[in-house]
Amino acid sequence: MxxxxxxxxxxxxxxxxxxxxxxxxxxxxxxxxxxxxxxxxxxxxxxxxxxxxxxxxxxxxxxxxxxxxxxxxxxxxxxxxxxENELYPLIPELLAELKERGKVLAVATSKPTVFSEKILQHFHLDAYFDVVVGSNLDGTRSAKAEIIQTILDQYPEYDRQHFVMIGDRKHDLIGANRTGIDAIGVTYGYGSIEELRSENPAHIVHSVEQLMHLLAEAAPKGLETQRGQ
Known part of the structure; x- marks a missing residue:
């Protein structure tokens, strides 16, 4: 979008x-x-x-x-x-296209920041991201809303409508809802379609390819792309 x-x-x-x-x-x-x-x-x-x-x-x-x-x-x-980890297909292409469009990209994860940064480096994704925010090793800052808010605070020049959280579990969508930003649920991860729908995301997509299309094109809020289309 x-x-x-x-x-x-x-x-x-x-x-x-x-x-x-x-x-x-x-x-x-x-x-x-x-x-x-x-x-x-x-x-x-x-x-x-x-x-x-x-x-x-x-x-x-x-x-x-x-x-x-x-x-x-x-x-x-x-x-x-x-x-012991694999990139989903087309993720590097998605990130490269978004950066070419001038987007600010962030990682918001409950995994400790230090491990998240190493994983991004391992897959050569670190150069795409402007900021990586995860939990602390002592277990603090593990709630997704707190993690998202930390990122929002770093970009006060943008209104909430200019942010979106993309994730596969309800914790991602709950965090977005609590911080007042849109969310996109992805079903190719580990959350069920019912889990995602229950948190009323702005959009639900079923593949990285569909996510690429959604982020590149204008689409009405509430769109749910059908699996395989």
Missing amino acids: NHYHVILFDLDGTLTDPKAGITRCVQYALENMGIIEPDLDQLEGFIGPPLQESFSTMYAFDADQTSQAVAYYRERFQTTGMY
Whole structure:
């Protein structure tokens, strides 16, 4: 959309497919906590939300157990897991086109900033982004609304209507709603269509190609592109 000047992207499930790395690191953490989970598909719920929230809600860990589980997770993630990751097709082309159009690009992720920056560098995407904001290693600034607001504060010259948040989970859309900016939900990541629709995004798309078209062309608010078209 031409009126969006500052475009915020979630990282996991939006720019990259991190399933192998995240689920294997969660599996490693759980094993060290005495829980065996052989099915990585059962751990997809960890993709997107803050780790602290997921360990607490999915395994009923208390604060100390959650901190220990996160520490185990990061043992594997910082050496191996962050690189068990794949770019979604056409992401570099999308980012290059947006930069050519003069857009300000940002990453807004619940993943710690230090890891997010390394992942972007690994995939040679870092040059496209003007700012990368994630959580802190101590678990603070993990709520998506707080992360988005941090980015908004860096661009006071733009009105809220000039920002848009793109993500695959409800946390991305909730954060956009709470900060008063539009959101685009993408279904090629890990959130269901029902999860995305429930947060009333301005648009829903089903592929990076459709996202490219939407951001390049004027489209009425509320458009939902049909899968495969």
